[in-house]
Amino acid sequence: MDYGIWTLLPIVVVVAVALKSRRALEPLILGTLLTYIIVDGLFFPIGWMDAFFRVATDQSHQWVFMVCGLFGALIALLGASHGTLGFSRLLGRLCRGPRTTLIVTWVMGILIFVDDYLNIMTLSTCMRKLTDRQKVPRETLSYIIDSTGAPVCALLPFSTWAVFFAGLFYAEAGIPELGYGSAINTFCAVIPFIFYAIAAVALVPLFSLGLVPKLGRMKKAYRRVEETGKVYSPESAELNLEDEDDSPAITGCLWDFVLPIGTLIALTIVGGELFLALVAAIAVCFLLYIPRKKLSLTRFCDLAMHGFCNMIPTVAIIFFAFVMQEGMTEIGIAPFVINAVKPILSPAVFPAIAFLVVAALNFTTGSVWGITAVTVPILLPLAFSIGANPLLVMGAIVSGATLGSHACFYSDATVLTSSCCKMENMDHALSQLPYSLCAAGLSAAGYLVCGLLM
Numbered sequence: 001m002d003y004g005i006w007t008l009l010p011i012v013v014v015v016a017v018a019l020k021s022r023r024a025l026e027p028l029i030l031g032t033l034l035t036y037i038i039v040d041g042l043f044f045p046i047g048w049m050d051a052f053f054r055v056a057t058d059q060s061h062q063w064v065f066m067v068c069g070l071f072g073a074l075i076a077l078l079g080a081s082h083g084t085l086g087f088s089r090l091l092g093r094l095c096r097g098p099r100t101t102l103i104v105t106w107v108m109g110i111l112i113f114v115d116d117y118l119n120i121m122t123l124s125t126c127m128r129k130l131t132d133r134q135k136v137p138r139e140t141l142s143y144i145i146d147s148t149g150a151p152v153c154a155l156l157p158f159s160t161w162a163v164f165f166a167g168l169f170y171a172e173a174g175i176p177e178l179g180y181g182s183a184i185n186t187f188c189a190v191i192p193f194i195f196y197a198i199a200a201v202a203l204v205p206l207f208s209l210g211l212v213p214k215l216g217r218m219k220k221a222y223r224r225v226e227e228t229g230k231v232y233s234p235e236s237a238e239l240n241l242e243d244e245d246d247s248p249a250i251t252g253c254l255w256d257f258v259l260p261i262g263t264l265i266a267l268t269i270v271g272g273e274l275f276l277a278l279v280a281a282i283a284v285c286f287l288l289y290i291p292r293k294k295l296s297l298t299r300f301c302d303l304a305m306h307g308f309c310n311m312i313p314t315v316a317i318i319f320f321a322f323v324m325q326e327g328m329t330e331i332g333i334a335p336f337v338i339n340a341v342k343p344i345l346s347p348a349v350f351p352a353i354a355f356l357v358v359a360a361l362n363f364t365t366g367s368v369w370g371i372t373a374v375t376v377p378i379l380l381p382l383a384f385s386i387g388a389n390p391l392l393v394m395g396a397i398v399s400g401a402t403l404g405s406h407a408c409f410y411s412d413a414t415v416l417t418s419s420c421c422k423m424e425n426m427d428h429a430l431s432q433l434p435y436s437l438c439a440a441g442l443s444a445a446g447y448l449v450c451g452l453l454m
Helices: 004-021 027-058 059-081 085-092 098-111 116-135 139-146 149-153 160-170 182-193 196-208 216-228 234-240 255-271 274-289 298-311 312-331 331-342 351-363 368-386 392-409 412-420 426-454
Strands: none
Touching: 004 027, 004 059, 004 085, 004 312, 004 331, 004 351, 004 426, 027 059, 027 312, 059 116, 059 255, 059 274, 059 298, 059 312, 059 412, 085 116, 098 116, 098 196, 098 351, 116 139, 116 149, 116 255, 116 412, 139 196, 139 216, 139 412, 139 426, 149 196, 149 392, 160 182, 160 368, 160 392, 182 392, 196 351, 196 392, 196 426, 216 426, 274 298, 312 331, 312 351, 312 412, 331 351, 331 426, 351 368, 351 392, 351 426, 368 392, 392 412, 392 426, 412 426
């Protein structure tokens, strides 16, 4: 059924309420309700609860919820053992000031490239204390972490993003015939055209060195630090009541951090399964801390459960983001937007349009891979039919998905970043938005120029 312009109403309401309230969960709940009122009318409670059930019973969604909870447990254990403190003090030797601290954060974000979840949660654990000590606003830390999460994963052929997009593209008619061999080799040919990810990653060191100015809420965050010394906003104060003590009297053992995190990264690379790698990392914590009496068995179990429960607000936002995805699928937002832009298609502008369409759909739904899976079977055949460059179009699709993950107020990457940096979600989302838009503008211009020349 075609709902016409009503298709866009839930998204407009969600964004408007989120901007006004500076919260994410309540606007999402309102948006999902409004979506199912439009779709089901007076019977909207039935459709709404059916979406709840589908989200709760979907194994891929359950995987996300469990990974978030287990990361919370691991972070709590690392903090209580003071292993994080030991690693932070090692990195602190490189962090001589705010600029070098930000550059170190950026470099580490590039090195932890396997998965955006792994990147976000590991980097925030390592660097939060260091940036606090240098009086760097949490908004800056979260911006750098988010900018080296999905964008870095999108640029490397041995990340979870590469595996997903390579398989998705190679399944389309005409792509294997391009002659690059395997799916991964084809993705490697696409990497130079993933303009948004390149721009987002490149902007970070320019910002860190002061070559890109502080804009919008980021500028206000730096002014807050100068005036009050607070690295986070008053709205984030409650999230920081249990920060670990990093006084000189407490010594942290480097290996209490390196061995669990090393196990996590190594097993994720080798096995490709983050959930099992997290279980193994927690098991390594058990073997490290209990025999040495760093933690008692009771304390260990209590901390693991406490850390798991600390992620419930994050999981709640992600859950309703998934419900929003279900609603947007039922209301037909992807066909609506694609049909709206069909009349202006041409080989020259198609890559830029593909980028903007995928970015808009990802931004409005928070469904990074879901929207891509829906749009690729539409966009790639269209590209071949009008003679657009397929590599450029594939790069535009990955760029649009990366922008959605990076900039959407309630995408899993945005929510996880703010949660792990212990700050209100909208503080992070709105402070990084100007830089996301800068990268998006550069990318759109790049696709227009390349569309005309290639």
